[in-house]
Amino acid sequence: MGSDTVGQAPPPPPDDRDEALSRILDEGVVWGDAAQWLRRLPPDSVDLFFTSPPYADARAYSRIHPDNYVEWFLPFAAVMLEATGPTGSFVLNIKNRVAKSGELQGQRHPYVYELVLAMQRMGWRWVETYIWSKPNAIPGRFGARTKDSFEYVYHFAKGSRPFFDLDAVRVPYKADPAEIARRLGDPNGRRNTDAGFGRDRTKTYGCGGADPGNVIAVSQSYNQHRGPAGRHTAVMPEGLAEFFVKVACPPGGVVVDPFAGSGTTMVVARRHGRQAGGIELLEEYVAVAAERLAGDYVQEELGLLRVAF
Numbered sequence: 646m647g648s649d650t651v652g653q654a655p656p657p658p659p660d661d662r663d664e665a666l667s668r669i670l671d672e673g674v675v676w677g678d679a680a681q682w683l684r685r686l687p688p689d690s691v692d693l694f695f696t697s698p699p700y701a702d703a704r705a706y707s708r709i710h711p712d713n714y715v716e717w718f719l720p721f722a723a724v725m726l727e728a729t730g731p732t733g734s735f736v737l738n739i740k741n742r743v744a745k746s747g748e749l750q751g752q753r754h755p756y757v758y759e760l761v762l763a764m765q766r767m768g769w770r771w772v773e774t775y776i777w778s779k780p781n782a783i784p785g786r787f788g789a790r791t792k793d794s795f796e797y798v799y800h801f802a803k804g805s806r807p808f809f810d811l812d813a814v815r816v817p818y819k820a821d822p823a824e825i826a827r828r829l830g831d832p833n834g835r836r837n838t839d840a841g842f843g844r845d846r847t848k849t850y851g852c853g854g855a856d857p858g859n860v861i862a863v864s865q866s867y868n869q870h871r872g873p874a875g876r877h878t879a880v881m882p883e884g885l886a887e888f889f890v891k892v893a894c895p896p897g898g899v900v901v902d903p904f905a906g907s908g909t910t911m912v913v914a915r916r917h918g919r920q921a922g923g924i925e926l927l928e929e930y931v932a933v934a935a936e937r938l939a940g941d942y943v944q945e946e947l948g949l950l951r952v953a954f
Contacts, residue, residue, distance in 0.1 A: 654678075655926065662687040669901060669922030673911050674934035679903040679924045683721060686728035692808065692898035692919075694725050695889050695910050697738040697881055701756055702745060711744055711754040715763050721903060722764050728901075729803040734893045735769065738777065738885065740796040751788075761799055769801040777885055778862040798861070798885070800893070808898075813891040815854025861888055881906065886913040894919050908934025 655676045658665045665685035669675050675682065698718065701711040709717050725735055741757040744750050765771045775798040782794035863884035886909050894900050896918045902910035905923025907930050914921035915938070925931050 653928070655928065658682045658685045660685070662690075666690055666899075666922075669924065670899070670920050672922065673915075673938040674905045674908050674923045674925050674931050676926075676928050676931045677924050678926055679721060682924045683724040683728065683903055686724070686901070688727055689730045689733075690899065691725075691728045691901050692730055692733045693890065693894035693900045694729065694733075694735040694903065695886060695893075695900060695914075696736075696902045696904045697906075698904045700740060701742050701754065711742065711749075711756045712747065714756040715760045718760055719763055719767065722767060722769065725903070726768055726803060731804045732806060732808045733803050734772070734807050735801040735803075736889045736893060737799045737801065738796060738881070739799070740793075757797060764801060768803075770803070770805065770807075772800040772802050772807065773859060774799055776860045778860055779865045780862055781864045798889070800889075808893060808895050810892055810895070811856065812853065814857055814888055816857045818855050857888075861885065863888075881909040883909055883913050886910050887917070890914045890917055890919060905934060906930055908937045912937050 655678060658675075658677055658681055659668065662685055665682060666687055669682065698721075699709060701709050701714045722735075729735060739757050739760070741753050741755065744752055744754045761771060777796045777798050779794050779796070782792045784792045787793070861884075863882045866880040866882045890900060890910075890913055894914070898919050900910065900914040900919045900921040902921075902923035905911065905925040908923065911921040911923050911934065923934070925934065
């Protein structure tokens with residue numbers, strides 16, 4: 646989760662496209678302006694863009710008015726489309742906010758929906774909408790609203806056949822092995838394929854795990870967490886990044902986060918055997934990301950890091 650405004654301007658990216666990508670991947674998170682660095686990426690060079698950009702008027706370092714959000718974001722979407730490979734994807738975590746002023750004051754602003762449709766018109770293929778469910782959402786006083794316990798995650802693809810490894814994110818079946826066996830057959834040994842709606846029940850249980858669905862339950866990360874990531878105002882939970890890295894990027898593939906924040910995307914992607922790098926405008930967060938990446942590497946070398954595949 647990155648930012649869009651800062652006092653001191655970061656250095657520009659190198660002119661050579663291949664060098665720009667190498668810098669991002671080698672450094673983990675570069676200090677730079679995503680508007681400049683994304684234009685330097687080689688065409689068809691990225692397997693997965695995964696990010697959570699600044700929300701409209703949501704944080705102290707974000708000053709993008711909801712009315713201008715689509716206009717602000719589309720140039721980023723255009724250059725990412727060029728840099729995405731034929732089977733590549735762009736996964737966008739974003740939440741529409743309540744307008745604080747103007748004609749829509751007090752209402753949910755539709756800028757997220759307007760952005761999704763604008764990206765589709767641009768040429769991105771809108772594959773799916775996921776719900777990030779936050780079991781530990783903080784209750785409070787929200788007027789005529791309940792607590793804010795979910796966010797949208799939109800999956801876009803460049804081509805009609807994006808990489809998608811469902812097996813990498815399957816979850817254990819709710820039924821135990823004995824119950825599965827009972828459902829698959831009858832006392833005479835015949836398989837029961839009557840699952841309703843014309844589906845074959847035997848295929849449902851022969852995949853090594855259940856389809857997780859498009860509602861992903863991952864607890865939110867808050868600033869009280871210890872470690873360098875706790876210094877960032879909106880830390881993305883590792884579980885959210887893990888799901889999309891595993892499902893939408895092949896092993897060894899390239900993952901880029903243009904609003905890298907404290908580096909969660911890169912930490913998770915590298916942990917799972919992907920090449921990963923990001924761009925962050927605030928130099929302080931670049932240092933935080935470097936600490937996290939270095940710490941993760943040390944834990945891996947010492948055999949202390951546990952990764953669930």
